[in-house]
Amino acid sequence: MVVRRPRPAADEVHSPAVTAFEFQIRPAIFEDAAGIAAAHVASIRSLGPAAYAPEVVADWGAPRSGRRYLRAMANGERFFVAVDGQGRVLGFAGHRVEAREHRIAVYVRGDASRRGVGSALLAAAEAVARQGGAAGIRVDASLVAVPFYAANGFRALAPAVHTLRSGRPMACVKMEKSFVAAAQLP
Numbered sequence: 001m002v003v004r005r006p007r008p009a010a011d012e013v014h015s016p017a018v019t020a021f022e023f024q025i026r027p028a029i030f031e032d033a034a035g036i037a038a039a040h041v042a043s044i045r046s047l048g049p050a051a052y053a054p055e056v057v058a059d060w061g062a063p064r065s066g067r068r069y070l071r072a073m074a075n076g077e078r079f080f081v082a083v084d085g086q087g088r089v090l091g092f093a094g095h096r097v098e099a100r101e102h103r104i105a106v107y108v109r110g111d112a113s114r115r116g117v118g119s120a121l122l123a124a125a126e127a128v129a130r131q132g133g134a135a136g137i138r139v140d141a142s143l144v145a146v147p148f149y150a151a152n153g154f155r156a157l158a159p160a161v162h163t164l165r166s167g168r169p170m171a172c173v174k175m176e177k178s179f180v181a182a183a184q185l186p
């Protein structure tokens, strides 16, 4: 899927001209692991400081290789990547089933944010959950991402604390998107 979205030109203030911002969403392959790792770190380091202290961003966005994504793929997590015309990974989404819950996560590089990339990635991951018969999906949303998930139909359930690999706590919000229409509920 190729998505084109108007992107404001650098000189937009003086000219109404726009240039297209194009990206493609596709299922990730093993060869994407390093690109996913780089996009993950870049996303956290560029967008995380809006809501978190520097020490949290440093631990959350600690350098990493592609190995953890390869492991996750091998364990059944489905990844989608958004790539630009040069094949650079702009962002990714992951879908996994954990304790019978369909869970997702979405990360987009700061220089590609607010262009619809995250929403397109989320839609791809959401489709996997729907195909898998999920009644809904859950996410432990970072404080940065709460408005994004809310704009995509999630509701906040409760504040929570995620423990980073370093052991440092990180505030987040448990959110849920239900696929079941209210009228269908018992």
Ligand SMILES: CC(C)(COP(=O)(O)OP(=O)(O)OC[C@H]1O[C@@H](n2cnc3c(N)ncnc32)[C@H](O)[C@@H]1OP(=O)(O)O)[C@@H](O)C(=O)NCCC(=O)NCCS
Pocket: 043, 044, 047, 048, 105, 106, 107, 108, 109, 112, 113, 114, 115, 116, 117, 118, 119, 120, 139, 140, 141, 142, 143, 144, 145, 147, 148, 149, 151, 152
């Ligand atoms: C959350 C994230 C994935 C959103 O990606 P994105 O590509 O910027 O999202 P979109 O462009 O599809 O945004 C869709 C809508 O969500 C809302 N939204 C997204 N980011 C927002 C922000 N920082 N503040 C307020 N609303 C926001 C807006 O309504 C936006 O529509 P608009 O741009 O037309 O106003 C991205 O900000 C990110 O990677 N954040 C850092 C990592 C992170 O916390 N990931 C979530 C882990 S649980």
